[in-house]
Each structure stands twice: as structure tokens, then as C-alpha cells.
Amino acid sequence: MAIKVSKIYGMDIYTDGGKFLGRVQEILLDLEKGEIIRLTMDPLNAVSKEEAKRVLRDRSVLFKSVKSIEDVVVVSKSANVGLEG
Secondary structure, eight states: OOOOHHHHTTOEEEETTSOEEEEOOEEEEETTTTEEEEEESSOOTTOOHHHHHHHHHHSEEEGGGEEEESSSEEEOTTOOOOOOO
16 A cells, blocks of 8 residues: 555544544654654644653654554554543
8 A cells, every 4th residue: 555645644543442642743754764653643843852752752653553544544552652632
């Protein structure tokens, strides 16, 4: 399956158990490997280092947790993500 990265921006993210987590705000890439590594649910632009760390820790999911991308992004229920907010 192939999908343009630009299509993922703004998609809703749900767990496979149906819990809404947020909307894709940023997509982090590993340019050396040519892979997506993380989706964030808060923007990372113009934030302090501490705020960026919080977003990456509490408001993002590892791309390897993604089970499906169609109309929404579905991640494993056990995805390591903060659910507050």
C-alpha cells in the first residue's frame, strides 16, 4: 500500500478500540531510511525544547503502531501515547 504523506495531515487518529486520540499535526521522517517514524497530535513549530519533548512524549504515536490508514489513522490500542487533552 502506498499513500502520499500529504494525505495523512489532518487525519483523525483512533485506537483499534475506537478511542479518539487527536488529529495528525506533524509527521516526523527518518530521511536516511526514508521512513515515517512518528505522528504528532500537536504542532512542533515555534515551541520550546521542553514543550517539544512533552508533545513527543504525550501527544504522538510511533508510526510502527499504525495498523491502518484509510479515512482515519488506526493505531494499536497498546500504542504508547498520552491520552490526556
